Amino acid sequence: MTVTVDWYLILAAVLFVIGAAGLLIRRNAIIMFMSIELMLNAVNLTFVSVGRELQNLAGQFAVFFVLVVAAAEVVIGLAIIVSIFRARATASVDELSEMKG
Amino acid sequence: MTELILFFIFGSLALVGGLTVVAAKNPVHSAMGLMLTLFSLAVFYVVQAAHFVAAVQVIVYAGAVMTLFLFVIMLIGVDKEENLTENIRFQRPLVVLLGLSVVVIGVVVAVGGRFTWVTGPAIAGPEVNGTVEAIGDDLFTVWLLPFEATSLLLIIAAVGALALAFYSPRRRQRSEEDAP
Numbered sequence: 001m002t003v004t005v006d007w008y009l010i011l012a013a014v015l016f017v018i019g020a021a022g023l024l025i026r027r028n029a030i031i032m033f034m035s036i037e038l039m040l041n042a043v044n045l046t047f048v049s050v051g052r053e054l055q056n057l058a059g060q061f062a063v064f065f066v067l068v069v070a071a072a073e074v075v076i077g078l079a080i081i082v083s084i085f086r087a088r089a090t091a092s093v094d095e096l097s098e099m100k101g
Numbered sequence: 102m103t104e105l106i107l108f109f110i111f112g113s114l115a116l117v118g119g120l121t122v123v124a125a126k127n128p129v130h131s132a133m134g135l136m137l138t139l140f141s142l143a144v145f146y147v148v149q150a151a152h153f154v155a156a157v158q159v160i161v162y163a164g165a166v167m168t169l170f171l172f173v174i175m176l177i178g179v180d181k182e183e184n185l186t187e188n189i190r191f192q193r194p195l196v197v198l199l200g201l202s203v204v205v206i207g208v209v210v211a212v213g214g215r216f217t218w219v220t221g222p223a224i225a226g227p228e229v230n231g232t233v234e235a236i237g238d239d240l241f242t243v244w245l246l247p248f249e250a251t252s253l254l255l256i257i258a259a260v261g262a263l264a265l266a267f268y269s270p271r272r273r274q275r276s277e278e279d280a281p
Binding site: 001002003006007008010011013014015017018019020021022024025026027028030031033034035037038041044045048049051052055056057060061063064065067068069070071072073074075076078079080081082083085091 | 104105108112115116119120122123128131132135138139142145146149150151153154157158161162165166169170173174176177185192193195196199200203206207210227228229231235236239240244247251254255257258259261262265266268
């Protein structure tokens with residue numbers, strides 16, 4: 001029994017769904033953020049696995065660029081969360097509902 | 102055989118970490134769970150000969166990003182009471198639907214045995230080996246423009262974070278009072 005690429009793809013799909021479920025269920029902004037990171041990492045795993053299967057290095061470059069974008073996103077997102085917390089003293093996204101149309 | 106054992110050990114650890122992120126009450130525990138998942142994925146990258154990506158995963162993700170997360174959790178404090186009542190009606194059914202659809206797709210692919218649907222045909226060729234040398238060779242020739250674009254993105258992110266950190270409603274109010 002050898003590990004084929006499908007096993008990695010299924011594992012990545014399950015991790016992605018766990019992240020998506022966390023994003024939909026939780027209300028704490030920081031934990032929602034971590035769920036997004038989980039989803040990004042699941043996609044990275046598929047990139048590397050499929051890149052190995054197709055014998056193509058481009059998958060690893062995709063992971064590299066996803067990493068850079070995720071780092072930038074974390075910096076800005078956490079800065080926004082901190083400034084919201086300073087103004088509102090909460091990290092719950094349901095409290096931020098005054099922009100109703 | 103080694104890959105099989107590693108897959109089962111670190112695959113289950115990654116799943117445990119992912120579930121901890123979603124289920125933990127304390128955000129610090131969520132961060133620890135995410136770190137466990139990130140390390141497990143780094144092991145998978147090493148197994149799949151993506152050495153550079155594995156190193157970057159540990160240094161940037163498990164190191165820098167998670168430190169930033171923990172820093173912010175410590176900064177704004179841990180509020181343990183989280184109101185989980187749902188304001189949007191269809192959100193909970195959406196979660197169930199999402200889980201079910203993945204289970205159905207997994208079963209269809211596994212029972213049908215049509216893994217080529219998922220992966221496409223394999224191409225015969227040399228095995229990829231993501232060493233620092235191989236990555237660097239391509240990064241500064243083929244992928245030069247995206248690479249430079251990411252440097253611009255990082256500068257914008259740093260400046261944006263500074264701007265957000267210096268902006269505060271109170272300070273703006275005070276400067277408006279001083280102005281006339």
